[in-house]
Amino acid sequence: xxxxxxxxxxxxxxxxxxSTLRCNFSDSVNNxxxxxxxxxxxxINLFYIPSGTKQNGRLSATTVAxxxxxxxxxxxxxxxxxxxxxxxxxxxxxxxLTFGGGTRLMVKP
Amino acid sequence: xxxxxxTPRYLIKTRGQQVTLSCSPISGHRSVSWYQQTPGQGLQxxxxxxxxxxxxxxxxxxxxxxxxxxxxxxxxxxxxLELGDSALYLCASSFSDAEQYFGPGTRLTVT
Numbered sequence: 700x701x702x703x704x705x706x707x708x709x710x711x712x713x714x715x716x717x718s719t720l721r722c723n724f725s726d727s728v729n730n731x732x733x734x735x736x737x738x739x740x741x742x743i744n745l746f747y748i749p750s751g752t753k754q755n756g757r758l759s760a761t762t763v764a765x766x767x768x769x770x771x772x773x774x775x776x777x778x779x780x781x782x783x784x785x786x787x788x789x790x791x792x793x794x795x796l797t798f799g800g801g802t803r804l805m806v807k808p
Numbered sequence: 809x810x811x812x813x814x815t816p817r818y819l820i821k822t823r824g825q826q827v828t829l830s831c832s833p834i835s836g837h838r839s840v841s842w843y844q845q846t847p848g849q850g851l852q853x854x855x856x857x858x859x860x861x862x863x864x865x866x867x868x869x870x871x872x873x874x875x876x877x878x879x880x881x882x883x884x885x886x887x888x889l890e891l892g893d894s895a896l897y898l899c900a901s902s903f904s905d906a907e908q909y910f911g912p913g914t915r916l917t918v919t
Contacts, residue, residue: 730906740845740896740913747907785851794841794902795864798851 701726701790705799712776712806720771720802722786730789731762732796733771735782742785745771776806809835812901812911820917826887829914833880833901839863840882841908842874845896854897857882886916894918 702725712718724731733745746753746760748769753760757776762769773780783803787796813832821827833840841864842854853866857876874884880901886893894917900908 730908732907734910740898740915742898742900742910744907744909787851789905791864792905793858793864794839794856794900794905794908795853795866796841796843796900796908797853798843800850 701728701788701797703786703788703797703799705784705786705802707802708800710802710804712804714776714778714806714808716776716806717772717774718776718804720773720784720786720804722769722771722788722799724767724769724786724788726767726790727764728788728790730787730794730796731769732787733760733769734785734787735780736785736801737782745784773804776804778806778808780804781806812899812909814897814899814911814914816914817912818915818917820919821889822919823889823891825889826885827889827916828883828885829897829899829916831882831884831899831901831911833882833899834903834909837901837903837909838880839902839904840876840880841900841902842882842884843898843900844868845898845913846892846894851898854884889918891918 734742750764841856856864
């Protein structure tokens, strides 16, 4: 099956800084999603982005499908951005996401 | 539109018992997928149901099973619970083979 790797595993930022999270995948994908897991465990949808670029406020994402990677940009980080960010991909018929190991982000005031 | 709901939210069971978790998808979504999250293994796919049929299955033992009803609600069952089954169980629904939306999860503790 598809392999998904995220980097860095941990990231500590000062409030106001920018950051880039990376997701590499091993095969072509028909689904790629970025999530933020809240402290209670729920996965919050950030982007559905199998290709191209999208922006939502301070967050944006780019997927370069031909080179098998996706980037999540967080600008002007806030303490509420803290948590774990997951990238997940799927290359099968149906809905079976393979998740990366996550990036644990801590934003300090 | 209401989101994905899961019940119960928390559960404590004893080794050897069985457990049933429930997931109600977003209205109109026909696909429900289940995932297990543990500190050691991360997030792993269990199985997916679409129109009452299991369409995909992950690498889990036969103790893990599921089903989907005609209203798209889904249940998963774990029989003969083991300590290692302690985890957060997440379900997700999708309208098509595209974006998945997750519920809040059921946190299962096996003692």
